[in-house]
Amino acid sequence: MLTASHLTRRFGDRVAVDDLSFEVAPGEIFALLGPNGAGKTTTLRIAAGLIAPSAGSVRIGTEALSPAAGPRLRIRIGLLTETPGLWDRLSVRQNLRIYARLHGLTDPEEAVDRALDLFALADRAADPAGQLSKGLRQRVALARTLLHRPDVVLLDEPTAGLDPESARDVRELILRLKSEQRAIVLSTHNLDEVERVADRVAVLRSRLVAVDTPQALRARLFGARVRIDLAHPAEACVSALGAAGFADVRVAGATLSVGVTDHVAATPAIVRALVGAGADIEAVAAERQPLEDVYLKLLEDDGARHGGHGARPQ
């Protein structure tokens, strides 16, 4: 649905986005991660047709985004900007109605009513936008972004500054968009959010550092591991695992961590070996390295390769 090919954007001497390529399919949530100034917002603005790339191209479906095609293609794109950007003196309904009309919807009132219901804003429709809480303002901005049912949804830090309940509401809305087969690009610093909703992650530092599913990135950097909690000290079980072919075993008290190539395939063999050795197993689970560790490691490795600095957590 959205294809970015070799996008580069320079501002004077500074390269904000460097040879970035990715594709986002319908029903996919694609997260852009990266430190401040990594080019995430610039990438979204290019994808929305707001600014032009210095090199490279963006396609929406089969159509290339260009200054001439921009006004027409923007109907297929919904951009949630970093700040809600509502007209404070106008009511929620007025804000939405103006955008419904600017997008040329055939029945703007119906679209506004639908959005108000969908985003649980009907009871605040007459309130001036300036009187809403931050969470509600973000909800109105999301409603505005989706009024015209865009195929491509670009979200710039949609949960930044929201309380946990509002952030959860927004995440649920994002997942609903995925179920509606929209192609979603999500720029965020919130790694937990990415873990919860993203199908694939692109780590940026002007250029593309890595792109894959969170699980694949984790496995690529840290390998797959299975964690086993025993009812007794685990040291005695190491030899049984070695005999079963598992050489990468770490012990910490009553816990074992076993390095595997595929934890789904390896788990039954590990359990069999331990039960055979008389171990009392309390719990078995795939070990998941926090995404934050994955992200920091990727940036650290990239910094080492390109002589830059490692990532600083946001």
Add this chain to the structure above:
Amino acid sequence: MSRIGVLLGKELADLRQNRAIFVPALITGGVSVLLPFFVAIIVPALAGERLAESGDLQIAVEMYKAHPALRHLGPEAAIQAWIFQQFLILLVLTPVAGAMSIAAYSVVGEKQARTLEPLLSTPLTTFELLAAKVLGAFLPALALTLGCFVIYVAGVAIVAEPGAFLALLTPASLAVMFLLGPLAALTALQLAVCVSSRVQDARSAQQIGALVVLPIAGLLVLQLTGSFELTARASALLAVGLLAVNAALMRLGVALFDRESILIRWK
């Protein structure tokens, strides 16, 4: 509804919620309406001297002798009519000055409120955006001009010498009010909107846009000194010139509007 109409509706709805912005225009409008009455009615009454007794203003009596609708005016009525007619151009300036703040704030205000980026992500073209912004400032200015004019003519009809108000309804006067005035306002407001899309604060736009007022004020001075008479023909020529300037300004505005700079560099 066209996108210009949609955005214009938003501009007007926003102005309705922010009526304080009209206070400067109303004050200057009020002053412009009242000032000629002080000069033509109140000061002579306080001084106990009729205008017709002053030799300096005989030019007015002579001027109207050739005018079919006004040649019957007595000396006092003719001089009053002349004063009220000369001050008409001040009335034209007033709403321009008032609407300048609306125009100057138009683009830079959207940027400062962070509402410009979502707006630019719609199919709205630069021409549509600028046209709506200019009209959003122009239509209230035009309404205010009409309001001031109606009050002015009614006031003259009520308190001035009988028939003096007819001088305000000559083709030349009406051309100033309804052709030259609005076109000059449009020029000033377009310039302010152009500048508003290039500067990072509304005050700069307001100051630069207000420069358009200077040539119009110059015309007033020339008229009062008798060096220049704004006839219907002169008004028509000026109107054609202003039309051309307005068309050029719109093209210039679209060319100067740099979406990227506005989004990236303005904070």
